[in-house]
Structure formats: structure tokens, C-alpha cells
Amino acid sequence: MKTETTIQGLTASLNPARSARKIIGFVPTMGNLHQGHLNLVREAKKLCDVVVVSIFVNPIQFGPNEDFDSYPRTLEQDQQLLADVGCDIVFAPTVEQMYGNKPRLTNISVSEITNDLCGLQRPGHFDGVAVVVTKLFNIVQPNYAFFGQKDYQQLAVIRQFVKDLNIPLEVIGVPIARAEDGLALSSRNGYLSPEHRQVAPTIYQSLKAAEQQLQSGVDLDTVLANIRNTLTEVGFVIDYVEARTPELQKIHTFNQDLVLFIAAKIGQTRLIDNLLVKYTV
């Protein structure tokens, strides 16, 4: 496995694969990898000849009071994990390599689906994601790009601008990887104190309970209120508990498939999760 830190180096490493028309798979990450990321690489390996993983903590997707400075940077450990799952090339650029030292004058902004859910609490976040992911797509030029469904809204935003801008690749969403107790894997789980780690799975438990309630006929508003109560009782501060269609449109009645979304803070740690609930008549 090679690690490249410059765009030039990455291009040189990828050129033989490009000339041989090999299928290139790409997994963008911010590092501090866990099984969720490694599953993305495993999926990429099934479809692709060469797998590139980027590790880049993207400053422009963090708000001023967010955790950019403290975001865990664990490159050596990540490289070892990636080598073990058969990643071919790690791309770990510096901020200067990605953004240069002159101001960036171009933005990429997806409307409507970013005005809601995480977009409300994190203004500018999805623009920052859209810019860096587009730059990475242009640098790596993959055939397939792999993203986790835990960041459901992010995945929807990426699918949208890939379609709108005719970016020539296919986006693949990979199911959420969970700990045995149901907690969705996230680099931010490392911030949890032992006590908070114990209550964190309540998020998933409340989603599963909600699924059951919906399927047994409890109305959607009551189900959402039940989730809010359960989480508040164990100490979460709720950012949002919402239901949307799989395309992220508002929904008030369980009369089609829907996705339940939670973002909530326990201590200083903000966790997100979601669950697709199937409508069966």
C-alpha cells in the first residue's frame, strides 16, 4: 500500500491503473478509522481493481465552534488498518495541498435538502463537504465512490450534486456499521466518557422501538415524541428528532417508507443516527 500526500504523487501512482482502464474505487474519509470506514473499503474492493482512501480533516466543513482542532488525527494507525483490509493507495494531503494559500472564490451549494436537519445547526457544513468531495473526485477521478448511510443527509447531498453537475462516477451508499449494543460507529464516539458510552445506544434502541410502534399503528407525532422523551430522560440534549421520506421531504403520516433521524448531544458529544422504516400494507 502506498501513501501519497500530494496531488502530483497521487496522479503518478494512479496513472498506470488509468492507462490500463482499471476500475478505481474511492473512499473519502477524515481518518480516525473504524469498522464503518473499513466496511466501505471492503465494499469498494468487491467492485473495483484499485481502491484509494483519502484521509483529510477538511477545515471548511467545520463551524467556528466545532471540533476541527481536536478532531482525532491518527494517520499511522489508519494506515495499518487500511493495509490490513487491502487498500491500495492512501491519499493524505495537507490543508495547503488541498486549498493552496490564495483565497478560494468558488463554492458548491446544494439547496433545499441542506436547509433542514443537520443543515440547520451546522450552517455552511454541506457546502464545505460539497467543495472538498468535488475536489477529491476531480483529483482521484474514480469510477465508484463509497459513503456511509449514517451520514444520510450528506449522502443525499453528494448524490444530488453528482447528478446535477454530471460528475462521471457512481455513488454507492453502504449500510451503517454498529457496535454490538447498536451504537452507530463514529469517530466522535471516542469523545464519550464511559458513562455516556453506556447510555449512547439508547439512540438506536429508541429508533427500533419507534419502528415497532409505527408498524403497530401508533401515529407518527406520538412516535417522535416518544423518542424525544426517551432520549431526554437518559440525559441527551436533542438537536432534532424528525421523520422524512427517503428523498428527505417532510412527512406527517406513516403512509409510505420513511426515515427517522436523530441528532442529539450527550455531554459535549453530538451523535447522529437514522433508520429506514418500511411501509408494508
Ligand code: PAF
Ligand atoms: O463523512 C466524512 O468523513 C466527510 O464529511 C467527508 C465525506 C470525508 C468529506 O470531508
